[in-house]
């Protein structure tokens with residue numbers, strides 16, 4: 001069978017890992033047809049490294065007719081490219097899942113995707129257990145929370161901190177609210193919270209706390225689900241990628257998702 005053609009948007013910490021995994025054949029029967037970033041020099045360098053086309057504009061990318069677009073570039077890029085991808089029947093795997101935090105935007109994209117027969121596949125990212133979350137979400141009375149702890153350097157620069165320097169000797173709680181509010185002020189740190197919200201009680205009903213923990217060398221996410229089904233706790237300590245904000249596991253989750261989409265048998 002002809003390999004499916006993938007266009008990659010963004011080639012930073014996670015994008016590099018994803019491109020390398022596809023090139024190494026870890027994902028299955030796919031070919032990386034091209035890379036698009038907002039920096040032509042970076043695009044050219046990455047396209048040379050991974051032996052694929054350099055898309056200097058997003059129009060070039062869509063003219064090349066990829067089957068699938070993977071976004072590893074940030075919320076602004078995803079917001080710009082999602083609608084054209086859906087209209088061009090290019091399936092999408094987005095990492096900046098936070099853009100789906102608002103129900104109205106989600107409904108708008110859903111209607112467009114249904115009209116055009118396009119799929120948006122959300123990866124498990126830096127966490128996991130979405131099968132369990134989907135099952136637990138069948139309970140009418142479900143409460144879900146996520147507590148995210150990261151080393152201070154992984155939270156630095158977030159709008160929530162407004163330039164404040166985090167202590168290097170004690171843990172500090174820096175946010176408490178729901179996932180819609182959380183992604184506004186930690187756009188590079190809590191896409192996982194929005195994903196968990198979408199999979200369960202809605203981003204606006206998910207309790208989120210974020211703490212800076214100087215003793216950590218990984219990103220720790222603890223998810224609690226309580227309902228008629230019982231209680232589940234999922235805790236992940238995920239090693240950072242070359243970008244200190246993001247866990248390497250998020251790149252692996254995209255490769256694993258591609259593998260499932262390409263397999264005759266798979267864990268769902």
Ligand SMILES: NC(=O)C1=CN([C@@H]2O[C@H](COP(=O)(O)OP(=O)(O)OC[C@H]3O[C@@H](n4cnc5c(N)ncnc54)[C@H](OP(=O)(O)O)[C@@H]3O)[C@@H](O)[C@H]2O)C=CC1
Nearest residue numbers: 010011012013014037038073074077095125126243246250
């Ligand atoms: N769902 C999940 O569980 C997780 C999601 N994420 C999210 O994944 C995304 C990627 O993360 P990561 O790889 O660490 O980020 P990086 O900052 O390391 O890489 C982003 C890449 O995208 C490029 N880029 C930035 N803006 C645009 C644009 N408008 N159009 C095209 N390319 C652009 C950057 O280029 P340049 O450097 O030149 O700006 C860079 O190559 C982020 O939004 C992050 O928050 C991260 C971890 C977990």
Ligand SMILES: O=C([O-])CC(=O)C(=O)O
Nearest residue numbers: 126189190191192246247
């Ligand atoms: O990588 C992580 O640990 C989580 C993250 O940044 C995000 O969800 O945006």
